[in-house]
Structures are given as structure tokens and as C-alpha cells.
Amino acid sequence: MSTVDTALLERHGLTPDEYARIVRALGREPAIAELGIFSVMWSEHCSYKSSRMHLRKLPTQGPRVLQGPGENAGAVDIGDGLAAVFKIESHNHPSFIEPYQGAATGVGGIIRDIFTMGARPIALMNSLRFGDLDGAEGARTRRTVEGVVAGIAGYGNSIGIPTVGGEIVFDERYAGNPLVNVFCLGIADADALVLGSASGSGNPVYYVGSKTGRDGIHGATMASAEFDDKSAEKRPAVQVGDPFMEKLLLEACLELMKTDALIGVQDMGAAGLTCSTCEMGSRGGAGIEIDVSHVPQRETGMTPYEIMLSESQERMLLCVKKGREADVERVFEKWDLHAAHIGYVTTDGIMRVKDRGVVVAEIPNTALVDEAPVYDRPTARPSYLDDVRRFDPAALPRRDARESLLTLLGSPSIASKRWVYRQYDHMVRTNSIVLAGMGAGVVRVKGTARALALSVDGNGRYCYLDPRRGAMLAVAEASRNVACAGGVPIGATNCLNFGNPERPETMWQLVEAIEGIAEACRALDVPITGGNVSLYNETNGEAIYPTPIIGVVGLLEDAGAALARPFREAGDEVVLLGEGHGEIGGSEYLKAVHGLVAGEPPSLDLARERALIDLMPRAAAAGLVRSAHDCSDGGVAVTLAECTFDGGIGLEVDLPAVADSAGDAVAAALFGESASRAIVAVRAADRDAFLKLAAAAGVPARVIGRTGGSRMTIRVAGAPAVDCGVAEAEHIWNGAIAAHFRRASA
Amino acid sequence: MKFSIVVFPGSNCDHDAYHAVKHVLGQEAEFVWHKDTDLKAADVVVLPGGFSHGDYLRTGAIARFSPVMAAVRAFAEGGGPVLGICNGFQILCEAGLLPGAMLRNRDLKFHCAHVPIRVEQTDTPFTLAAAKHQVLRIPIAHGEGNYYAEADVLETLERERRVIFRYCSPEGEVTEAANPNGALNGIAGICNERRNVVGLMPHPERACEPALGSDDGLVLFESVLTALAGEGALQS
Numbered sequence: 001m002s003t004v005d006t007a008l009l010e011r012h013g014l015t016p017d018e019y020a021r022i023v024r025a026l027g028r029e030p031a032i033a034e035l036g037i038f039s040v041m042w043s044e045h046c047s048y049k050s051s052r053m054h055l056r057k058l059p060t061q062g063p064r065v066l067q068g069p070g071e072n073a074g075a076v077d078i079g080d081g082l083a084a085v086f087k088i089e090s091h092n093h094p095s096f097i098e099p100y101q102g103a104a105t106g107v108g109g110i111i112r113d114i115f116t117m118g119a120r121p122i123a124l125m126n127s128l129r130f131g132d133l134d135g136a137e138g139a140r141t142r143r144t145v146e147g148v149v150a151g152i153a154g155y156g157n158s159i160g161i162p163t164v165g166g167e168i169v170f171d172e173r174y175a176g177n178p179l180v181n182v183f184c185l186g187i188a189d190a191d192a193l194v195l196g197s198a199s200g201s202g203n204p205v206y207y208v209g210s211k212t213g214r215d216g217i218h219g220a221t222m223a224s225a226e227f228d229d230k231s232a233e234k235r236p237a238v239q240v241g242d243p244f245m246e247k248l249l250l251e252a253c254l255e256l257m258k259t260d261a262l263i264g265v266q267d268m269g270a271a272g273l274t275c276s277t278c279e280m281g282s283r284g285g286a287g288i289e290i291d292v293s294h295v296p297q298r299e300t301g302m303t304p305y306e307i308m309l310s311e312s313q314e315r316m317l318l319c320v321k322k323g324r325e326a327d328v329e330r331v332f333e334k335w336d337l338h339a340a341h342i343g344y345v346t347t348d349g350i351m352r353v354k355d356r357g358v359v360v361a362e363i364p365n366t367a368l369v370d371e372a373p374v375y376d377r378p379t380a381r382p383s384y385l386d387d388v389r390r391f392d393p394a395a396l397p398r399r400d401a402r403e404s405l406l407t408l409l410g411s412p413s414i415a416s417k418r419w420v421y422r423q424y425d426h427m428v429r430t431n432s433i434v435l436a437g438m439g440a441g442v443v444r445v446k447g448t449a450r451a452l453a454l455s456v457d458g459n460g461r462y463c464y465l466d467p468r469r470g471a472m473l474a475v476a477e478a479s480r481n482v483a484c485a486g487g488v489p490i491g492a493t494n495c496l497n498f499g500n501p502e503r504p505e506t507m508w509q510l511v512e513a514i515e516g517i518a519e520a521c522r523a524l525d526v527p528i529t530g531g532n533v534s535l536y537n538e539t540n541g542e543a544i545y546p547t548p549i550i551g552v553v554g555l556l557e558d559a560g561a562a563l564a565r566p567f568r569e570a571g572d573e574v575v576l577l578g579e580g581h582g583e584i585g586g587s588e589y590l591k592a593v594h595g596l597v598a599g600e601p602p603s604l605d606l607a608r609e610r611a612l613i614d615l616m617p618r619a620a621a622a623g624l625v626r627s628a629h630d631c632s633d634g635g636v637a638v639t640l641a642e643c644t645f646d647g648g649i650g651l652e653v654d655l656p657a658v659a660d661s662a663g664d665a666v667a668a669a670l671f672g673e674s675a676s677r678a679i680v681a682v683r684a685a686d687r688d689a690f691l692k693l694a695a696a697a698g699v700p701a702r703v704i705g706r707t708g709g710s711r712m713t714i715r716v717a718g719a720p721a722v723d724c725g726v727a728e729a730e731h732i733w734n735g736a737i738a739a740h741f742r743r744a745s746a
Numbered sequence: 747m748k749f750s751i752v753v754f755p756g757s758n759c760d761h762d763a764y765h766a767v768k769h770v771l772g773q774e775a776e777f778v779w780h781k782d783t784d785l786k787a788a789d790v791v792v793l794p795g796g797f798s799h800g801d802y803l804r805t806g807a808i809a810r811f812s813p814v815m816a817a818v819r820a821f822a823e824g825g826g827p828v829l830g831i832c833n834g835f836q837i838l839c840e841a842g843l844l845p846g847a848m849l850r851n852r853d854l855k856f857h858c859a860h861v862p863i864r865v866e867q868t869d870t871p872f873t874l875a876a877a878k879h880q881v882l883r884i885p886i887a888h889g890e891g892n893y894y895a896e897a898d899v900l901e902t903l904e905r906e907r908r909v910i911f912r913y914c915s916p917e918g919e920v921t922e923a924a925n926p927n928g929a930l931n932g933i934a935g936i937c938n939e940r941r942n943v944v945g946l947m948p949h950p951e952r953a954c955e956p957a958l959g960s961d962d963g964l965v966l967f968e969s970v971l972t973a974l975a976g977e978g979a980l981q982s
Contacts, residue, residue: 150855158758158797158800158801160758244802422857426858427949428887429762430958435959
């Protein structure tokens, strides 16, 4: 075994120390297949070795939590004997190398995580980050955007799961490393969740789904390294998706799960057969022995190493009750799928891999799982923070407020994403009661009166300026979004996108962000039920903004109470909830209008945020609110403008001045991004009842004007600030993204 | 009345059609697997939307060989009402039960949106409860809905009043701007010579409840119930 040299270890992404640990865990040198198995299981992507000790800080318990982190997805109780099963996951690295397939297989992977749990997937969302559409890398970015969007559409549309919401931000910091985070939610019987564990000596282990090919070998290792100019050479490590195959697999698995023939199910995602075999045995306290010669193979001459490390898509591993083999084979035959009996459960706790009867790998699960390295990596506060936070709003040149608003509405990060979501089937399954682009995604739960409101949010710029507060604000925004749709936040999932954790400055950002998420989730009573960490998001040493993305699930007892963004009728009262403090640090206004990324992100009073989040579902359920929209990017002016869109009902309001703002007080009032705020419209007749409810909840509420007409007329402290036709503003907002692609194809 | 909903591998609007028929209209609904050879005593047959066999080849090109299609053909030839929605329409075209074919949308992108369509003819079992030139707001969701037929076929369709739905403006005007995919003559749906087989790209099953943004699709289902109850004799 002296063939193991530094070059071989490097190709496997292992350090000499980690190799020594492998030798210690095995009590001998590993064979080549074993080295491959360790390399993927101990990759950052699979082992969370840099983040694991910090992830423990996240609150994961709650009265509704049925399944916390550690399984294929989390699950929360939504009443009526049902569970919502959901998770978010990244597919950043593959999407950079091959946008269409990278994004498509990201969608495929997260869908498998959900139906593996016995849930029927009913909704998808995504959170995307790209470079500037017309920056230095604009042409490349536009190709990436088109590829990623087409990939998400191609997979989700074909399999028939609606993409009901999401968010997209364009910033040059993501030009070399786009982010593709995908979220999926499914519904299961709460007492019939299927877990990814194998047990019962002699129980057969089945491989079902697509054949295994050479695609995606070492995908998990790739996802655990930085990129450079040669990254395109890693394209063979990206898998190719087949949504049709996954649709069959989904239907077959759900059909089989209705019987009681199964012990456990695990999808083959990152690290493929290796990870599923090891994790299923480990969770069940058992061993698994498989023979790779029984694995259906797409190519000839594949070695055990290749079969074990392949990340071919649309495959699952099933642990079946002995004697029920015929049930499995009958269902999979109906759906014309492979179901190969490749091994069985043992009692020795060992993952044993044979090739035509000859042992090629024999590793105790404990060695792979428990002995996996956990790093307490050094942290250091980055020095850039002092520079970027030094910021004097008084020194900013004054700009015309109307022009600034139109600039913001035409900025791709704020502009309508219709060009994108129009490509997603967001209505299939006929549950979408608030359509894409109209607020949080809201899907009804058929067979009940309930609905679920879903939102994914994050702000990398805030986190760059202050990762702790930025992460807290992401939790607050996602929770506020579902609350504004009428939902009570009941669970969350997170996707942590960061740079290289071996840099102390990056590690500091990661730890700060995790602690911020933990604090906000505790205060808002939203447990984290699972998620994903994506590190090494760097190209040529240039890291992305630290970007934690939070997905929140909210529950509406009455689907009929769901709220959307657009004003519904002229003559309603427009109410501003919360208070503005003129905080323009880190704002979209600073970036889009002044070209600055500076200052501190808005302050966050979690008690105030909680009060607003508690108020909104109650007001919605009481029927006191006609439409609602949370204030975030672009401040209250953008929020107000967006309320007039998709309905064409104008407004006339007078905003309060903000106290003690240095510099342009009008801009601060209009575009400052103070947290814990929302704009709601209420019928004049409901005004007093609503204000009373808000006061009782401890939420500042001020009637600032009325809906109506075809213009938006905004005053600040009585002085005219913005007067603009709704149609003109909406035209800019609607066309900003599409315009970049028309130009590209012309 | 009993609606049989054919499930091909890759169908994904089968549950939606089932829900609309069973839970909104309160009618009997049953899934029929594509390998089945009988339609389970159907009064109406629905070929739902989706991506049968992945539609990696031409849409519907493989589904037409499914064993169930012989029964669908016999049912259609016996005068039974058949509704093909989206992929179901594409399959009917591939099977030769309706003329023409669907090309990729002219901008090569998938489109999902509520669009207005105009009811052109009311003498089919799926439109007899609608008013002539009534505008329905119904979702489309397809990447290949750009209806194409040879000039003589198109001429025949128009002459025989077999264009049943056209894309239009909210006011009911058929214009190029209102055409989401480039379909010839703005065609959104057609029928066969006997007028009992109707195919359309828009999804009426997605527009059967106000909570979903429109219930304009109900009229197609109500029409067929009326037709079958014999309350509205077909005019020809």
C-alpha cells in the first residue's frame, strides 16, 4: 500500500493528517476503493467537518418538530395528522461548471430528499445569486442565468412540482461563483415518515432507479474545493439529470411506501452508493454488505471504486423486510424501473463491499462517521470591516427621489422576476393560491382547510458588512414574509454559502452567521429542522459575499385568509407597520443609486420583529387585512410601489420623517431598509379594529394614506417627494430583466 | 358521470384533472394506467398534461403507442367525448386523432401564465355551455405549444369550424401580441371531424376554483356534463 503518495491524497482532497487518521481508524492502510470511500465521506460536503461543531448551536427543537437535522429532510407537524417535510440544499459548484445540468440535478436531488421521507413533494423554491447582468462578466453571467433558469424549469416542470417562489440577487461578487440553492417541501402522514436507516439482520438491500455510470465521480470532493480558471475541466464531475426517471422513481417509491414492506430508504445524492450504504447502516446501528457486480451499470468495465463513488442521478437504496421482496419488485416492474437486490443487512456494523464475491472494501461505519474529522478552525475578524463600515451618509450627493425610485425599480435585484418565474410551472398540482411573484408562495394543503406560506431569503451584502446581524435579518425577513402572507412561522431550513473555511476571516463570518441565525430563530421561535453548508465558494481566491439563505415555512389554519402583495381596491387605508430609522447602510439604494457598499446593515430588535410576525397571521385570520407586503430591499418606497403593481391601483401617502438621520432625510425615509416593517391595506371600515389589534400586539401602526387613482404620490412629512404614474413605474420594473436578454439574443 | 383519466408514465396533471372532476364537480373519476386496455366504463376520457415518457423525443411520440390508446381510439370512434389537455393534446395529435403538431414556443422558452382564450365554436361537447366568442382566462404551461399544420390542413380546420379556442387579448381580439407561443392562426385548441375529440394547450383543470385565480375552466367540464345528460343536443 505504499502507492499512497501526496499526489494521490491531493486528488482525493485529503490531507496527510486525515490519511493518518484513516490508517488509525482501520488499523491498516486502506485499499484504493476504501481510500475513495473515505475521501468522499470525509469531504467538507458530506462530513461538515468545518461547520459541525458550530451547527450544534442552532435551535432544532419545538413542539411541532417531528424530525430535526440528521435525516434526509426535516419535518414539522401541520395538524390533521399531516407533516410538512422540507429542506434547502445548494448546487453552487455544479451550476457554475455546467449551469443547466448543475441546476437541474440540484432540483432533482432536493426532491429525492423529500420523497425519501415518504412525502409527496408539492412545492419548490430557489434562491439564486449571479454576477451583474451587464458587468464585466455580463455575457457569461447572462448565459449562466439562462442555463440555471432553464435547468430548474426543465427538471421541475417535467416532474410536475410547481416552483412557487424564490429570490434572485445580482451582484458582481457572485460573477465567478453563482449560488443555486433549491428548496423543496412535501406532505406526508405524520405517523408514516420514512427514515434512512437499515436494520434487521438478513433484510435485503435493494438498489432502485437509474443505472450507474461514470458521471459525477468525486462530485462531493469537487464541491469541497475552490475553483480556478481550469474549473471547466471538472465538467465530467457534473451529473446529468433525467426528470422522467425521477418522476417514475417518485411514484414507485410513494406507492411502495403505502405498503409496510420497507424498513428504510435513502437517496443516493452526494457520494452516491457510498454515502447511502454507510449512513443507512450507521443510523440503524447495523452493517450492510453489498456486491457491486449486482448494481445496474450504464457503462462496461466500471471498477468498484467508480461504482461506489459515482453520483449518477435518480437512484435510491431501500432496506426491505425479508419476505417482502416480491412487493418491491412488483411495484418497480409496474413503473419499468430497475430494482436490484445488491446486498443485505448484517449485525457487525461494517460496510462491506464485494465485487463478484471478493471483498474490495471493509470499513466499520463508526470509522467513517464517528471518526470523521471535526475541525475547530481558527477565526479572525476581517480587517475590511473597519473600512467598509466607515461611512458618512451626510457626504452623499443628493439625488431626485423619483429618479432614485425608478432606478431602484429597474435594478435587476429589485425588478420583477416575471421573466424567470414565467419559465417555471408554478401552478401544477393546483395548490398555488398566491401565485409566484405576488408575495410569499402560498400552497393549500388539499383535504384540509390549511395552507402553507413559504419564503426563502438572504442578504449577502448585509452579511458582508456584519455577518451576525445579516444572518439575523435573513431569519427575520423570511419569517416576516410568511407572516405577511398570513402564515405562522413553524419551521426553518438554512443553506450556508461561504468561502474557504481554512481562511480565518471566512471562518469568522461563518461562525458569526450561525450564531446570528441561532439567536434570531430562538427569539422568533422558529426551529431549524435541517439544511446544508456550502463552503469553498471562491474562484481564483475571490470569495462570494457570506450568504446564509433561510427558508421558512408558515402555517395558515384557513387557506382563505392568505394575503398577497397587490392592492385590491381603491379607497382602502394604507397602513405602515413598524418604524423607520432611516437606515441606509448596506441598502440597495446605496448600491444602485450611489454605487456604494458601505455602512452597517439595519438594526434588528427581535422583540419588535416577533410582535409584527405574531400580529400579521392574526390580522389575516380575522379578515382585517386585504393585502400585505413586507419592507425590505429598497425600503418603504419600493414596497409601496410594488403594492401598486399587478393591479394598477395607485396610492397617495404621507410618510413620517425619520428621526436623527444625517444627510438626505427624504432618501432615508424612502429608501432606508429598517427591519420589522410592512405595508398593509385595510378597508376603511376595518381601520379601527385593525389599529386596535396592532396596538394590543405592540406593533406601531400608522395610517399613511389611501389606495386609489393611477399614480403613486408619496410625501415625506408633508413635503412632496415622489409623484409617478403606476404604469410608467411598472413598465420599468417589469421589463428590466427581460431587456438584458432581448439585447443578448439580438 | 364517470371521467376516466389516462395516466402515462410522466403524466403530471393527472391528479389535477382528478381533483377538478371529483372534488370540484362532484363527478366520478378514475385513473386508467397506460398499460390498461379498457377505459373502465368511461363516459368521458381525459388525457392529462405532463411529460409522457419524458418527452425527450417529440412530445407524445411514445405515448401514442401505449396499450390504452387503442381503447381511446375506439372510444373516440364510437362518439365518446375525449379531452386532451396540453400533453394530452400533443398525444392526440401524434395518435392521429387530431391533425397537426406542436412546435417549440417561438421564443424557445417554457411559458406559465394565465392567458385569455376565445371560444370559437360551441358545438362540441366541451364548449356547448359557453357563449360564442366568450373569453376564458386559463393558465398555459408548456414549452411546445406552437401549433402547426400544413396549409391545406389549416384551411380545412378553418373551413370546417374546427378551431375551438384561440389565444386573444383580454378584450377578445385575436392578435399576434396575444399569441404566447407562435401557434398558427392563434390556435389554442381544435376538434376532430366528428367534433367529439377536443385538444387544447391551456389547462382548464387549473382554472376550476376562484382560489386558484380563475374558475373559467369549469365551463368545459360543465359542457360535457350537459352534453352527456342530453340537455343540450349537439348542433351540427
